[in-house]
Amino acid sequence: MFQEDTTPPPPPKGGPSAAAGWWLLAAIIAVAAGGFFWVRTQNQALAQQLASVQKQAATQATELDGLRARLHVSASELERLAASANSTRQQVSQTQAQLASAREQTQSLAQQTAQNIAAVKQDTGRQLGAINGSISGVQGDVSTNKKAIADTKAELEATRAKLKSTIGDLGIQSGLIATTRDQLTVLEKSGQRAYYQFSLDKHNKKPVRVGALWLRLRKVDPKHGKYNVDVYVNDTRIEKKDKYLDEPVQFLVGSDHALNELVVYQMDKNTVTGYVSAPKYRHTGSAN
Numbered sequence: 424m425f426q427e428d429t430t431p432p433p434p435p436k437g438g439p440s441a442a443a444g445w446w447l448l449a450a451i452i453a454v455a456a457g458g459f460f461w462v463r464t465q466n467q468a469l470a471q472q473l474a475s476v477q478k479q480a481a482t483q484a485t486e487l488d489g490l491r492a493r494l495h496v497s498a499s500e501l502e503r504l505a506a507s508a509n510s511t512r513q514q515v516s517q518t519q520a521q522l523a524s525a526r527e528q529t530q531s532l533a534q535q536t537a538q539n540i541a542a543v544k545q546d547t548g549r550q551l552g553a554i555n556g557s558i559s560g561v562q563g564d565v566s567t568n569k570k571a572i573a574d575t576k577a578e579l580e581a582t583r584a585k586l587k588s589t590i591g592d593l594g595i596q597s598g599l600i601a602t603t604r605d606q607l608t609v610l611e612k613s614g615q616r617a618y619y620q621f622s623l624d625k626h627n628k629k630p631v632r633v634g635a636l637w638l639r640l641r642k643v644d645p646k647h648g649k650y651n652v653d654v655y656v657n658d659t660r661i662e663k664k665d666k667y668l669d670e671p672v673q674f675l676v677g678s679d680h681a682l683n684e685l686v687v688y689q690m691d692k693n694t695v696t697g698y699v700s701a702p703k704y705r706h707t708g709s710a711n
Contacts, residue, residue: 593673595682598700602669602688607698619699623652626693630655634699635676635683643690650687650695676701 589597598616601607611618621633623640630637630653637655641662644650648668654661656674663685666672672685687697 589671593675595673597671597673597684600669600671600684600686601698602686604688607688610700616700617703619701620696621698622694622696624694633685634701635681636674636685636699638685640695643692643695645690645692648690650690652685652695654685656683 589600599610601610607618607620610616617634619634621631621638623631623638625640625643627640630639632638635656639653639655640650641653642651649665651662651664652666652672654663654672654674656676661674663672666687668690669686669688674683674685675681676683681702683699683701685697685699687695689696
């Protein structure tokens with residue numbers, strides 16, 4: 424077996440080689456120290472830069488949080504604005520639809536108004552034509568009425584000329600008497616006396632009041648133009664027999680003896696028609 428050699432090595436020898444080694448070691452140590460210093464300096468600079476970067480990162484994080492908050496608010500505002508815009512668009516659409524409907528209604532109303540105006544013009548034209556025709560007719564009627572009035576006036580004058588005066592059955596001069604309805608109309612219009620018309624029927628057993636008199640027809644004789652009548656005046660019954668057509672039958676009425684005249688101008692087998700004339704103030708009389 425081999426045995427380990429434990430003999431110590433011989434000491435180094437002095438000389439230039441040993442000095443060079445020490446210088447080399449010193450150079451290495453100096454370089455190492457310089458490198459360490461440079462590394463330390465770089466580490467400090469990097470640490471400062473890292474701190475600055477971290478600070479900037481914190482600031483940027485704060486700003487980012489603020490920006491995020493602002494962005495959230497802006498998003499909510501944008502949503503509100505979008506909703507408002509949608510509502511506004513809907514209102515605009517509704518308004519446009521209403522405007523379109525109103526425009527259609529206006530056009531329809533304008534057309535209807537134009538048609539109504541045309542119809543009114545046409546109807547007014549017809550009415551004006553009818554009015555003009557009526558005016559022409561009225562003018563013709565006026566002319567006709569003027570002629571009729573003139574004819575009536577002439578007839579009245581002719582009738583007035585036929586009126587006559589005579590002596591009544593009491594021997595008193597009578598005024599003008601009427602022998603027809605037309606003549607009685609003339610006398611009424613003269614206004615000289617009051618006139619009360621009557622029609623008596625012999626079948627009526629009750630007296631009929633005529634003016635201040637009460638009359639009851641007893642008998643009629645158309646063939647001979649005579650009649651009998653009972654007259655109630657001043658509380659007295661007076662029988663008048665065989666009186667003729669157009670004969671003034673006279674009565675004195677009241678305390679002042681106002682002359683009343685009875686005239687029959689028409690008769691048939693059962694009735695007589697005539698009038699009573701009296702002064703223009705009222706008398707009273709009664710029947711038994």
